[in-house]
Amino acid sequence: xxxxxxxxxxxxxxxxxxxxxxxxxxxxxxxxxxxxxxxxxxxxxxxxxxxxxxxxxxxxxxxxxxxxxxxxxxxxxxxxxxxxxxxxxxxxxxxxxxxxxxxxxxxxxxxxxxxxxxxxxxxxxxxxxxxxxxxxxxxxxxxxxxxxxxxxxxxxxxxxxxxxxxxxxxxxxxxxxxxxxxxxxxxxxxxxxxxxxxxxxxxxxxxxxxxxxxxxxxxxxxxxxxxxxxxxxxxxxxxxxxxxxxxxxxxxxxxxxxxxxxxxxxxxxxxxxxxxxxxxxxxxxxxxxxxxxxxxxxxxxxxxxxxxxxxxxxxxxxxxxxxxxxxxxxxxxxxxxxxxxxxxxxxxxxxxxxxxxxxxxxxxxxxxxxxxxxxxxxxxxxxx
Amino acid sequence: xxxxxxxxxxxxxxxxxxxxxxxxxxxxxxxxxxxxxxxxxxxxxxxxxxxxxxxxxxxxxxxxxxxxxxxxxxxxxxxxxxxxxxxxxxxxxxxxxxxxxxxxxxxxxxxxxxxxxxxxxxxxxxxxxxxxxxxxxxxxxxxxxxxxxxxxxxxxxxxxxxxxxxxxxxxxxxxxxxxxxxxxxxxxxxxxxxxxxxxxxxxxxxxxxxxxxxxxxxxxxxxxxxxxxxxxxxxxxxxxxxxxxxxxxxxxxxxxxxxxxxxxxxxxxxxxxxxxxxxxxxxxxxxxxxxxxxxxxxxxxxxxxxxxxxxxxxxxxxxxxxxxxxxxxxxxxxxxxxxxxxxxxxxxxxxxxxxxxxxxxxxxxxxxxxxxxxxxxxxxxxxxxx
Numbered sequence: 059x060x061x062x063x064x065x066x067x068x069x070x071x072x073x074x075x076x077x078x079x080x081x082x083x084x085x086x087x088x089x090x091x092x093x094x095x096x097x098x099x100x101x102x103x104x105x106x107x108x109x110x111x112x113x114x115x116x117x118x119x120x121x122x123x124x125x126x127x128x129x130x131x132x133x134x135x136x137x138x139x140x141x142x143x144x145x146x147x148x149x150x151x152x153x154x155x156x157x158x159x160x161x162x163x164x165x166x167x168x169x170x171x172x173x174x175x176x177x178x179x180x181x182x183x184x185x186x187x188x189x190x191x192x193x194x195x196x197x198x199x200x201x202x203x204x205x206x207x208x209x210x211x212x213x214x215x216x217x218x219x220x221x222x223x224x225x226x227x228x229x230x231x232x233x234x235x236x237x238x239x240x241x242x243x244x245x246x247x248x249x250x251x252x253x254x255x256x257x258x259x260x261x262x263x264x265x266x267x268x269x270x271x272x273x274x275x276x277x278x279x280x281x282x283x284x285x286x287x288x289x290x291x292x293x294x295x296x297x298x299x300x301x302x303x304x305x306x307x308x309x310x311x312x313x314x315x316x317x318x319x320x321x322x323x324x325x326x327x328x329x330x331x332x333x334x335x336x337x338x339x340x341x342x343x344x345x346x347x348x349x350x351x352x353x354x355x356x357x358x359x360x361x362x363x364x365x366x367x368x369x370x371x372x373x374x375x376x377x378x379x380x381x382x383x384x385x386x387x388x389x390x391x392x393x394x395x396x397x398x399x400x401x402x403x404x405x406x407x408x409x410x411x412x413x414x415x416x417x418x419x420x421x422x423x424x425x426x427x428x429x430x431x432x433x434x435x436x437x438x439x440x441x442x
Numbered sequence: 443x444x445x446x447x448x449x450x451x452x453x454x455x456x457x458x459x460x461x462x463x464x465x466x467x468x469x470x471x472x473x474x475x476x477x478x479x480x481x482x483x484x485x486x487x488x489x490x491x492x493x494x495x496x497x498x499x500x501x502x503x504x505x506x507x508x509x510x511x512x513x514x515x516x517x518x519x520x521x522x523x524x525x526x527x528x529x530x531x532x533x534x535x536x537x538x539x540x541x542x543x544x545x546x547x548x549x550x551x552x553x554x555x556x557x558x559x560x561x562x563x564x565x566x567x568x569x570x571x572x573x574x575x576x577x578x579x580x581x582x583x584x585x586x587x588x589x590x591x592x593x594x595x596x597x598x599x600x601x602x603x604x605x606x607x608x609x610x611x612x613x614x615x616x617x618x619x620x621x622x623x624x625x626x627x628x629x630x631x632x633x634x635x636x637x638x639x640x641x642x643x644x645x646x647x648x649x650x651x652x653x654x655x656x657x658x659x660x661x662x663x664x665x666x667x668x669x670x671x672x673x674x675x676x677x678x679x680x681x682x683x684x685x686x687x688x689x690x691x692x693x694x695x696x697x698x699x700x701x702x703x704x705x706x707x708x709x710x711x712x713x714x715x716x717x718x719x720x721x722x723x724x725x726x727x728x729x730x731x732x733x734x735x736x737x738x739x740x741x742x743x744x745x746x747x748x749x750x751x752x753x754x755x756x757x758x759x760x761x762x763x764x765x766x767x768x769x770x771x772x773x774x775x776x777x778x779x780x781x782x783x784x785x786x787x788x789x790x791x792x793x794x795x796x797x798x799x800x801x802x803x804x805x806x807x808x809x810x811x812x813x814x815x816x817x818x819x820x821x822x823x824x825x826x827x828x
Contacts, residue, residue: 363787369653439654440787442692 106305130255146196210354263307267300629727
């Protein structure tokens, strides 16, 4: 099996699986219990939180555990909007956000909020001047993703943060970091980021666990009410196993992050070069330089269908994703690829390859070989 | 006094000398549908079948029985001795358990045992009086009552207030076997349902073009077959990959004949499977004029590819009526799930709507039909769906 769908989810590291198995049986106490088991559980959470806050270079009390990326985005946006709606009803976001942000925005649009959706250029960058011009006194929140999940573009968080705060220091800056966390550097404090969401299973941790950084200067109201776990922000008995596994995944990421990223960067450019050399009529939808995540490579194979190509590769044990579902109704075309100006021909044939530290060069060679054969077979049928 | 469930048959009561055969098959089907629900006893008594089981299981049993073809009415009922006192007690119990918003009632007695000394109208009159006495807020309405109190006097007496409609039809297995061409759409599961309702045992064949179609769309078809099997019992499903056939047509024939040629291949493949498995006919979800290949000419040309009878129970149905049944039998929600096939690659932009058989036969001469059919069948997969 060659797994190149690491943006969808990753395989947990062995150590993570071991820690989880152990914790399930041994650390089953409820962290809220007053007895020793509870205290031990609480301590484990504290350790995991420290690992993550250390990794992000923030304070322990600025990290909240959630069920994952979607919840983190919702929690941040909904809490801030609820708190600030008296001060203004204007929100800014981009056209290439993840559905967990876009659909939350759509909800507020229906509630009467005004939402500005920033355009992106053909690489996927938001327009900084458009951002600057869109900022107003009643702009309560700006949400921009760190790394785009389909094409891997890294938005200039530092500059965006500076523009926002220069224009309106009261505007909240939320960053969806799901594809950036553990993969691309970020300095939250320097970037003036108020909240940053991230997820466990994208970094070789378990599913069902994620986190949210909220700058300590903010005092927000919860969306879910209950026993006031996570300092009242996220009630509900803690997902102890998930937190422990997540902590272990981040501990290992902290150790191996730089080395693994270099490895993946090399793979990506090797793979892209090889495809460019071997297969005609393609379009790279991701950059190969530092402005793109080394973990993501999106390519359009013109005159193919992404989904068909996906199944051809799957037949050979290679797992990838399409950016757009193959649909005769044309309603499920990738909004991201559309936003960077691609036409139907490019969108229909788009495939997303997402790497991990586990991939090796030989896998890239094999994948290119199978890609080449599959693309040519599909084209024979489509371009008869 | 014993609470149990009764079921009555419809058409099979008319089947003359064959009645016994139909009844036995029906009882077999009933037994199979509810075998895991702690059934204590199933027996026949003068035209009805009675089922004894723990009362908490009644709702589940009734919901399963509603899906057994051949049943017209299902009633939870009370069995008592054939005395007026016992019937009175049962009637009061039946009404007490029902008493919600009912203002009017009518007693309807059926005296199958003519030795019972009191005649039906008299039983109804006496019981009506007792009910009026006991339940002061109830009135009699002989024309349009809120509730009927049914009293059947046979070997035992049975009292009930509810008749839950079944689908009617004939017991599965009394009318041969046929192979349903099952796609992921709305129509074909309904077509299968309609034929099963006439007593036909159903097998299904599904065509896909993996990797041009998704494995998920095959899962969807299996799910549809699963819903259908609640009515039909287990379904043997054949999955055939026709990509190679489509590729060859795509390569060698006219673009606008793609659909009609594929349909003819699907029919041929189905016939081969049916012959091998001893099935008596084919079933399709075609409805006249619904799509380009379902014109009268298109169906004619498709039909000419096989000798077995092809049943098209939806031929005269409007789409809304098909949707109505699909919702009723609970296949609709699954049918409209959007796992669309990438088969659109093979969909002609302007399919021929009035194909001529001689043209189509000529096109088929460009293909090695026999080889393509055999090869497709060789890689066929079979799943049993329950």
